Amino acid sequence: xxxxxxxxxxxxxxxxxxxxxxxxxxxxxxxxxxxxxxxxxxxxxxxxxxxxxxxxxxxxxxxxxxxxxxxxxxxxxxxxxxxxxxxxxxxxxxxxxxxxxxxxxxxxxxxxxxxxxxxxxxxxxxxxxxxxxxxxxxxxxxxxxxxxxxxxxxxxxxxxxxxxxxxxxxxxxxxxxxxxxxxxxxxxxxxxxxxxxxxxxxxxxxxxxxxxxxxxxxxxxxxxxxxxxxxxxxxxxxxxxxxxxxxxxxxxxxxxxxxxxxxxxxxxxxxxxxxxxxxxxxxxxxxxxxxxxxxxx
Numbered sequence: 001x002x003x004x005x006x007x008x009x010x011x012x013x014x015x016x017x018x019x020x021x022x023x024x025x026x027x028x029x030x031x032x033x034x035x036x037x038x039x040x041x042x043x044x045x046x047x048x049x050x051x052x053x054x055x056x057x058x059x060x061x062x063x064x065x066x067x068x069x070x071x072x073x074x075x076x077x078x079x080x081x082x083x084x085x086x087x088x089x090x091x092x093x094x095x096x097x098x099x100x101x102x103x104x105x106x107x108x109x110x111x112x113x114x115x116x117x118x119x120x121x122x123x124x125x126x127x128x129x130x131x132x133x134x135x136x137x138x139x140x141x142x143x144x145x146x147x148x149x150x151x152x153x154x155x156x157x158x159x160x161x162x163x164x165x166x167x168x169x170x171x172x173x174x175x176x177x178x179x180x181x182x183x184x185x186x187x188x189x190x191x192x193x194x195x196x197x198x199x200x201x202x203x204x205x206x207x208x209x210x211x212x213x214x215x216x217x218x219x220x221x222x223x224x225x226x227x228x229x230x231x232x233x234x235x236x237x238x239x240x241x242x243x244x245x246x247x248x249x250x251x252x253x254x255x256x257x258x259x260x261x262x263x264x265x266x267x268x269x270x271x272x273x274x275x276x277x278x279x280x281x282x283x284x285x286x287x288x289x290x291x292x293x294x295x296x297x
Contacts, residue, residue, distance in 0.1 A: 015280035018228055019055065022090060024098025025285065030110045032288035038107035041181070044293050047166075047174040051154055052104045053286030054162045056274035061157030062096070063221070063242025068149040068250055070217050071208040074135035074142050075149075080213060082125045082137075089224050103181050105289035115184045122185070130213055140188040145204060147182035147190065151175060152197055156245045161270055168194060201247065210253045218254065237269040 020026050042048045052058060070076045079085055085092045099118060103111045125137035135142065155174055159166060176192040183190065191197040222239060226232040243251065244258045244266055251257040258266070281287075287297065 012280045012282075015276065016283065018231060019277065019281050019284075022093060022097075023055075023284075024094050024096070024101050027094060027098050029098070030102050030106055030114075032101070032105050032107075032285055033292050035107060036292055036294065038292060040105060040107055040289065041103060041111050042177060044290060044295060046177050047170050048104055048177045049286065049289070050163075050166075051158045051174055052100060053284075054158065054274075054278070055281055055284055056270065056277045057157040057161040058100075058154060059238050060161060060241040060245060060270065061154040062093075063239060064157065064245035065150040065153035066221065067218065067242060067254065068153060068246055069146055070214050071210060071250060071253065072142070072145050072149075072204075073129040073131050073207075073209055073211075073213075074133065074139075075146055076213055076217065077127060077129035077135055078125050078137045078142075079217075081127050085217075086220060089220060101285035105285040107292070112184075115181070119185055130211060131209075138186055140186055143182060143185055143187035144190055144200075147179075147185075147187050148197060148200055151178045152201065153242075153245055157241075160245065160267070161241070161274055205249065208250075208253065210255070214254070218256075234273050237266060237273055240266040241270045 025032075070079075083092060099114055102114045106114070119138070122137035122143075127135060129135050137143075151174070155171060159171075172193040175194065175197055179187075179190040179192050191200045224235070226235050240258065240262065243254075243256050244263050246254070246256070248257070282297065291297070
C-alpha cells in the first residue's frame with residue numbers, strides 16, 4: 001500500500017461504514033461469502049450481477065423505483081396500511097436492500113429462504129386502497145407492477161450512471177434473468193425484454209395516480225434524515241437523480257419534471273459521488289459474492 005493510500009485508508013473505511021449503515025448488509029443476517037462455489041440464483045456471468053453490483057447507480061434506481069411504484073394506489077396502500085415506513089424509512093430501505101442483495105448475490109438456500117419469507121408476509125397484506133378498491137400484496141398483477149417498476153428503474157440508472165454502452169441484447173437478458181425472482185414470488189405475465197417492458201409501462205399508465213398519499217411519501221423521502229451531516233448533499237443528489245430517472249410522463253404526473261440544467265448538474269454530481277463510493281466500498285454484496293466464487297478482489 002502506498003503512502004497516499006495509507007493516509008486515505010481511514011477516510012475510505014469511514015465512508016464504507018456509513019454506506020453499510022443504510023444498506024441491508026448491516027442486518028448481518030446472511031453471509032454472502034459462504035459456502036464457497038455456490039453460484040446462487042444467477043452467478044457471476046449474469047447481467048443481473050453487473051447491474052445490481054454497482055451501489056451508486058442502484059441507490060438512484062431504488063429511489064426512482066419507489067417513486068414509480070407508489071403511483072399505483074394498491075402498491076401504495078399495502079405499504080401505507082401494513083408498515084411503519086413513515087416512522088422508520090431507513091429500516092424499510094435496509095430490508096429492501098437486503099432482499100435485493102441476498103436474492104441477487106447470496107447462495108441458493110439463503111435466496112430461497114428470503115423469497116419464501118417475503119411470500120408469507122405478502123399473504124398477510126390486504127385491504128382496500130384509497131379509491132375503495134380491494135388489494136392483496138400476493139396478487140400476481142400487483143407483484144408484476146412492483147417488479148417492473150423496480151427493474152426498469154435499476155436498468156435506467158445503470159445505463160445513465162454506470163454503463164451506457166450496455167447492449168440491447170444484454171438489457172433484454174437482464175429483464176429475463178431478473179424475472180425469475182418475481183416469478184418465484186408469484187408474479188405472472190412478466191415482460192422479459194426492453195420492448196415488452198416499455199409496452200407494459202404504457203399499458204399501466206391509466207391505473208396510476210399521484211394523490212395526497214403519494215405526495216406524502218414523496219415529502220417523507222425528501223425529508224428523511226441523513227445518517228451523517230456529510231451525507232446530506234449526497235442524499236440530495238441521489239434524490240434528484242432518482243427523480244430524473246422516472247419516465248417523463250411520471251415526472252409530469254408527479255409535478256416533479258426536472259429542468260435540463262438540473263438534470264445536467266445532477267448527473268455531474270452523481271458521477272463524482274459514484275467514483276468516491278466505488279473507491280470506498282470494497283466489502284459490498286458484489287465483492288462478497290465474488291469472494292465466495294473464488295474471484296480476486
